[in-house]
Amino acid sequence: MTVSVDGHFAPEVQALPLEISVYAQPENSVGYLLRMGFRGFSTMLERKTSPHGVSSGQWRFLRQLWIDDGPTQRELSVRVGMREPTTVVAVNSLVKSGLALREPSVEDRRKVHIRLTPLGRSLQATLLPMVADVNDRATKGLTKAEIATLLRLLRHINGNMAQELEQIGGDTVP
């Protein structure tokens, strides 16, 4: 358990209780596996979408706008699960790419609605099949039941963490 990749020992680890020393190996940590998975997913998707001028950052916001066009910037932030400064940058980039527009609200001059351009909307037909493809490749070799289980377990731990973070500090990760 405390033997590293190339056979050396990490003697310090052995001083710790077993339940803890397990996490000396990244492969045993959910966090590490999530990180590698997310990075792989993101890289694969971006390779497909970037020829169409869409980066992985823009992608997440586009998807939300396809579901519900014209939210305020705040609403968009909450739904995508990002902080507002992130949304500002992302929307700037969508506007710059001609995929969305900022439309000042008429009844509340603080608010701005984000609306897709025809180009932005039309990309759904091209891009959505790409996520489907990446999901398929990522889950290759798993049964439908296993995939369902994976989704359920991931939702469960995400729920746990959202609760945990909400409890302690402020209001991150909706």
Place this chain on the structure above:
Amino acid sequence: MTVSVDGHFAPEVQALPLEISVYAQPENSVGYLLRMGFRGFSTMLERKTSPHGVSSGQWRFLRQLWIDDGPTQRELSVRVGMREPTTVVAVNSLVKSGLALREPSVEDRRKVHIRLTPLGRSLQATLLPMVADVNDRATKGLTKAEIATLLRLLRHINGNMAQELEQIGGDTVP
């Protein structure tokens, strides 16, 4: 399936095949769930480690050095799963914080070995229990069998993606 959070319809989605339109909803995409999971995990861990002066970026490198102290910078990159410019920055920060040292190789003047300081090594006893705790909180409510399944499934999809990315472009994500 194509009804958004607040009850509006997203009519365009309905033009697509069902297997694809499923992914219009982020909650059905493995990629989205991995991203949220990773972010939650990272935030929770950083809240615990930052009082000890360790950021989530440094953390990953520290853990690898605890397993195997004194690798070259290249070796460290590969084992942590990051590109070399990232490692340069991370090692700079570890050195600056007094947690590690750069030690020029004697038999090959291109190489540099990264070695923990006593301080860097001593943090293991403090920090490793924190990951254990975060893992526990994240997986609360799941049985041991479910956790084992989750790890297995995550390793599986990570393997798929590593293979996929290796095949197509260059050499990302080890």
Place this chain on the structure above:
DNA sequence: GGACTTTAGTTAGTGTTCTAACTAATAATT
């Protein structure tokens, strides 16, 4: 043994995300 290739590390520049601190507009309170 001098020209080419590979390897190790760095620098430069970009994208994504965050927190903290700000401006401006609206709502609430006395």
Place this chain on the structure above:
DNA sequence: AATTATTAGTTAGAACACTAACTAAAGTCC
């Protein structure tokens, strides 16, 4: 009605990760 508080959005500055292009050292190959 004037002050105070809240809400929406922005800017500034940082961390983390990437690709592309570079320097320097070591290895290969006529």
